[in-house]
Amino acid sequence: MSDSGQSPAPGGRRRWPREKEPDGGGDRRQEGGEEPAGLMQKTPIILAKPPGERQQAKAGSGPAPPTPAPAPPIVLMKARGEEGRGGGGATSGEGPALAPPREREGPRPTQPVYQLHGRGLPPPGALDPVAGQARLAAPEKMKTSIKLVDEQMNWCDSALEFLLEQTDVLVVGALGLQGTGKSTLLSLLAANQPEEDPRSFVFRPQPPELRERGGSQTGGIDFFITQERVVFLDTQPILSPAHLDHLINNDRKLPPEYGLPHTYVEMQSLQIAAFLFTVCHVVLLVQDWFTDLGLYRFLQTAEMVKPSTPSPSHEPSGAAGPEEPSEYYPHLVFVQTRARPESFCPRRLRQMHRVLDRLMAHSHLKYKGSLSMRDCGLLPGLPPGSLGAEVNLFLLPPLEEEGGGEDALPRPGGGGAPLFPHLPPYRGHGAFGPLLARLRGRVLAAARTQLSHTLLTERNWFHYAARIWDGVKKSSALAEYSRLLG
Template sequence: MRGYDRDQDTFRPAVLGFRRRGTVSTGGYRVIGREQHQYRQDGGHDHRRQSALDHRQDTHEESKEEDAAAKVAAANKLITNRWEFNIDISAKLLNDNTDFLVVGVIGGQGAGKSSILNSICGFSHFPKQSRGTAFPAAAYEQHLSGKHCTVGVDIRMSSDRVIALDTQPVLSASHLLELLDSPSPSMEISRALTVSSGRGTRPAEASAEGVQLIMAIQMAVFLFNVCHVVLVVSNWMGDNGLLDLIECVDMFAPNIAKGMSQAGVSRVPHQLAKAVFVKSNVPPIDWEASKVARVQRLLQNKIGESKFCIGGHVSCWSDTRLQMPKSLAYIQKKDQVNFFVLPQARRSRRAEAPEPSQHQVMLDRLKLQILGINPSRKFDHGMTEREWFRWCESVWQGVQKDNIIAECYFRLQQTIFSGGGGW
């Protein structure tokens, strides 16, 4: 299949290596005539030996932590990197409880998706303070090298029965590089690249960018069919590519549930998830009511007619520092886009923190509003967690078998609209 030529020129970000600062000890030699005598200077030999032992111990502990993190990530993988649904995690995570909330997240690379989801669900990297296993966040070295942390779709369950779904970044350069390095896509991805013809289905040819876009739409359609709330996170004010992706979801997502209902699948939810747009890492220069209102008006004009994007359940205007301007007063609450902003997180230089930061205050407010959404409006009353998991499996199979996304993509490639809006 074209688009996977490994000989083509690809951009590869450089990986920067770092060395820890250490004490350089001299060999402790001095020459007296023709004889060379070695002596201990300030415990030089003992210091080097102890440093080597400490380095081995630190390396061993770091490798243990990486292996443990890899095992946890593999054990809590809902959709693998091969784009396959993992059916082995239902028994150890889910039960017959009917009072649960499903929160998903989608967004670009480095937007803070995993960190926001950890805060909402009460996950922490400190086991004694956590309500469940935390999602791994990208390390500093990963940010420098341009690599992403989450692959596929990860699932976690909190002690409050909040099911969290963390996803890989959409339209990411790091993910695109992985596709270019792959000699061929997996079987599940190849199934998405089939288009209908008069003689049935046939495999189609697509570039790596097209495969990446189709995978992003499939993942977004899956989330909006199985979640109560989906957080659409971006770290800058004008992410048009992500908004175009949500518009595609508005077009394709209802067809999945409709097709499954016609196929005889019982207990099909009649509503899509509520979309909550979160702008993270807003700098202080943009932390003004007029600038925030400008972004909400953009969202209101672009996707305000989508049924799953409105509702007024989540709003950042309840903060005293962000009072709603008169330019938005004409929009009724039930017609407002679910929109929230988070300021940049700054570490306090003081040893004691008498007051929480503005970032933490807004994050706690977002958490209360998300957990306050009534989940009974999404699924049928009485659906258990295990029944929800079987519904997720059916939705993913429907997304994989439905080739309308790929067919629409390839038809647009043959028109004058090719390349417009991320296509």
């Protein structure tokens, strides 16, 4: 009561202190007992008035009539509007004290826009459509391959930045012995042309000096993805003598679970093959000659230790429907590079198909299908049904013959100019370029089936492949096989 008695009254009136108040002051306070409550109601209104009206109220004999307080949203919008106008237009004393902003300044933003500002978010008009579309644009085009698994068999995460959240992706891997041309073949299938410099290939092949020393160019697993969303995986040579020589001569320390260097090299090869059989749609087995029984024995072993397809996380094991396959197996294509002209003979092709069919008779890999060279139209001696067992076999002539050098084209009569110089030369088989184009068409047209029981995007495939690689390295079947080898 004492605090409210000493507060100054509006309109310039002054209250006397309690000890100096004239007689009858108590009665006057009792008569005007409701006055302090009215004064407290007028206080925010007076502070909100412009300076011109405040001076007019001081000059008058009595207090100004109370003005109804404006709604809080209107005051907020007015304050932001005055800041946008530079603070002008609010000092005039002739107009109404608190006119609605829509009548004074035209259309104003609505309240939800200010709530977005208060949360630190831009208003809808400030969103850049170009920046929004940049999030959906394809990543930067790859110029060369990067590591998916390094030489120490460790997983690398650098490929994740080139992947998208879309499901239409094809994964193609390559296996083969040392020097068979895996890197060259994948480069030609991915982005390069035969006439280009090999040093510009996305998967760099062996340079001549390294080939002469018997060395290996690729270590681990290399990764490359095209703008057509096709992933190519190039691998180090399986059962490589160059890696074995490097382990022995450089005194590299072997992991404790491997006792001998040759056991470690074979286990690395099995890990890579089992990994490709799980995460690829198409696996190319590249070889530069045909009869290598040890290679087919290696394929059967890799299929035996292949990790099983993970079941869906939301379903228990064995709960999948009958229409959903329990295990996934990729398409296997036998690609023979540097094939000699006699290998393109229909009789020789039929023999090769029969041998491959018998060697892979007990395999679950999809080694038969639509990836054969019978329907290419480049071999007129192969009518439909002439090969019997339709094995995925494709022959490619030596790449060196594409340039048409002196050693590539036999001359009639042992010398002189060609008999028909205006016709393309015939060497007993089609040219390298058309055959390679047909192989590329067959591979890229392969069915992009589901690798697991759930549909995977590119980024999900990367995480799925990382989990499979970790499981392959910790596989109990591979550990038991390594113990038997040692």
